[in-house]
Amino acid sequence: MKKDNKQEIAYKFIRSRILEGTYVQGQRLVFDTIGKELSLSPIPIREAIRRLEAEGLVTIKAYSGAVVSTINETEYYEVLSTLAILEGYAVSLSKAHVSDEQLKILHEINNSISEALKQFDFNGYIQLNKEFHLQTIKNCPNKSLYTMIKHMWEKLDAIRRLKPMYFPVRAIEAISEHETIISYLQNSVTGEEIERFVRKHHMAALKDNEAKK
Structure with a gap:
């Protein structure tokens, strides 16, 4: 077994344990x-931990070593507000690069999100929601931007899994807004219009959690 393969096995194992809640904050x-x-x-394992530290899932402490990161409210707001700006632009x-097949996939994912909500499948909703948003920027010509947004989604998903309080009560509205995003990608609206809408879509989640306080 190659060294890289061993690191990947360790990385996927630890990461999945964190995201599914087996390893707690x-x-x-x-x-x-x-x-x-x-x-x-x-x-x-040490190399895998370094990768997870870079993603924000693990924190290295002076006397405790590697521990599962503790998520705070400020971090959630910072990640989501930054994601709103970056993803809107992306x-x-x-x-201009969205294909008919991509639009079909977006519809299918959003239908699956709706089904997950009906089944109260919290983890399924989170995963599918991330898949939807990453699919909208799959063909983004700025690959560095895509990679940055992907990492931010992984961080956001970790926060939502580690702190279920961040599950959006406006999930039904979010699903409807996804359909609007698909429509904007399909029809002749300007880049500025779709950028504003995507940003508004994410920022509404922040207002959602503010209302729950």
Whole structure:
């Protein structure tokens, strides 16, 4: 087994444990214990932890070592407000490159989001919502921007899984707004119009959580 493959196995294993809630906020990640579970040495686990630290899922503390990051409210607002700005611009850049197949996929994903909501499938809703938004910028000509937004979505998803209070009560409205985004991608609106709408769509989630306080 190649070193890179071992690191990837460790990365996916630890990341999935964090996102599904098996490893909780503040929990110390013991390299030896994880290594025994995966039959791996500490080296690929340490490298995987560095990747997770870069994503914000893990924090390295002086006396505790690697622990699952503790999410605070300020961080959620910072991530989502920044995502609103970046994704709005990315969607405006992507509009000219959207295919009919991509529009079909967006409709299908949004239908699945609606079904997940009906089934009270919290994790399914989160995953599908991320897939929808990343699909809107799949053909973004600025690849660095796409990568940055993808990482921010991973961080946002982690926050929403670690703190279920961030599940949007305006989910029905969000699904309807997704249909508007698809329509904007399909029809002759300007890049500025779709950028404003996507930004408004994300910022509404911030207002949603403000209302719940």
